[in-house]
Amino acid sequence: MPKTFNADLHCHSTFSDGTLSPAALAERAKRQGVTLWALTDHDETAGLAQAQAAASAQSLDFLTGVEISVSFANATVHIVGLGFDAQDPQLLEGLNSLRNNRGPRAQEMGRQLAAAGIPNAYEGALKYVGNPALISRTHFARYLVDAGICKDTYEVFRHYLVEGKPGYAPQRWASLQDAVRWICGAQGVAVIAHPARYGFTANEEYAFFSSFKTYGGQAVEAVTGSHAPHEYLRYANLAQEFGLSLSRGSDFHSPQESKMDLGSLPSDPTGYAYIADLLAPRIQRAPAQAA
Ligand code: AMP
Ligand code: MN
Ligand code: MN
C-alpha cells in the first residue's frame, strides 16, 4: 500500500487537448506523488493503452478513463467514465460518433473567426492538434494566443469561442442517458465532471443530478482543478444528498496553462463515500515494488 493515498482521476493528453503524451503524464503523476491515476481524454480512448503501459512502468495504480461531451438542458456538460472495458463496442461506437462531428464544427469556427477578422484560424488550430479527430476549442485558443490575439487561453474564453462571441459553433453532443449507458454498459462508473462550471440554476442542477442518478450515474467530482476551493464542500454535500460517491481530479491539460498540477489537489473536505472503494475491483494494480 502506498504511504499516502493520492488519487488523480481526470487529466488530458495529446490524444485530446492536453500537451503531454500519456507516458509524460504518467511520469509527471508519479513525480507529483499520485498513487491512483486515470487518463480521461475528451471523447477518446486511443491513449489508454500507452497510459496503462506507462502507469505500470511507473508503479502507478491505473484506471481506464474518458470525458464524454454531453448536451443537457441547452448546455454542454461533461461526464467522466472510469474503470470501464476499453474494448467495449458500444462505448467505442458512441465516442466515434462524437468525434465525427468535430471536424465540420471546427471548420465552422474557422469561418466565423474569419468573418470577425481573424483569418486562417482553422489551419492555425490544426497545427496544435495531436489527434486530428479531436480538434477542440482548446487548439483554437492556443492558436489565438500564439498569434498574439489574446494574452492567454483564459482571455480567449472570455472573448471568443463561447456562446455569443465570435468562433462559437453550437454542437449537439451525446444525450446524458446515452453517455451514462455507454459507460455503465462497459462496466465502468459514470461521474459528473466539475458541476460548478455549468452555470445551472438550482432547478436545472437538481434536474441534472436527478437524471444522472436515474440513468445509473454513481459519482461527482467535488475536489477538482476546475472548481474554486469554496465549491468543494458545496458539491460534496450535493453528492451526498443524491447518494453519489465523490471523485477527484486535477483536470490537468498543460504545464503552461493549467493552474492545478497533477497530484496537487487538497484532500477531500468530508469523510463521504469515495469512488475508489467503488472502483477497487477495476483498478489495474501496479506490480509490487521493493521497499
Ligand atoms: P470542446 O470540447 O472543443 O468544446 O473544448 C472544450 C475544452 O475547452 C475544455 O475541455 C477546456 O479544456 C477548454 N475550455 C472550455 N471552456 C473554457 C474556459 N472557459 N476556460 C478555459 N478553458 C476552457
Ligand atoms: Mn479540455
Ligand atoms: Mn471538462
Ligand code: MN
Ligand atoms: Mn477535462
